[in-house]
Amino acid sequence: MLALLDAFFQIVLRRRGPEDLPDSAFLLGLAFAAYVIAQLPVAGLIFGVTATAAAAIAVDCALLAGVFWALLLFTGHAPRYRQTLTALAGTGALLALAQAPLVFLTRLANNAGQSSAGPSLGLLALLLWSIIVQAHITSRALSSGYGIGLAVALGYFILSYGVSGMFMPPAG
Numbered sequence: 001m002l003a004l005l006d007a008f009f010q011i012v013l014r015r016r017g018p019e020d021l022p023d024s025a026f027l028l029g030l031a032f033a034a035y036v037i038a039q040l041p042v043a044g045l046i047f048g049v050t051a052t053a054a055a056a057i058a059v060d061c062a063l064l065a066g067v068f069w070a071l072l073l074f075t076g077h078a079p080r081y082r083q084t085l086t087a088l089a090g091t092g093a094l095l096a097l098a099q100a101p102l103v104f105l106t107r108l109a110n111n112a113g114q115s116s117a118g119p120s121l122g123l124l125a126l127l128l129w130s131i132i133v134q135a136h137i138t139s140r141a142l143s144s145g146y147g148i149g150l151a152v153a154l155g156y157f158i159l160s161y162g163v164s165g166m167f168m169p170p171a172g
Helices: 001-010 023-047 051-074 078-111 119-143 147-163
Strands: none
Touching: 001 078, 001 119, 023 051, 023 078, 023 119, 051 078, 051 147, 078 119, 119 147
């Protein structure tokens, strides 16, 4: 288990790629379960423990799986799907775990009427790093340059942000 965590951590640090993971349906299921569990604290902080939180996580998972299936199928790299999605879910779980305390601190500061600049900057840095990691995984999965991976990661972020925005409560 520690070797698996280390593999995901090495991918987060861009030292390894999805091709270094086993092509395993079991591992994909495990990585996706970790991804969902890691999303729960953040979704709970944003939406509360509601059906909306569950729906947002489900749509996020479906979007991740669907977009990357279509991308790899369209580019002729469908055999790399399981490893790519395993890498995306596993690294996404690690990054979501790092995100949860920052979201909590931001909420705490905002509720106390204090500045949340520190945790907000941390969240921004984490967001940027997650895009970099996704670009790394994508470029390796597509056997393409980093620029292509970055373009895909940015496009996916914009799509994901737009879709997740549909679950946000109205401002006010």
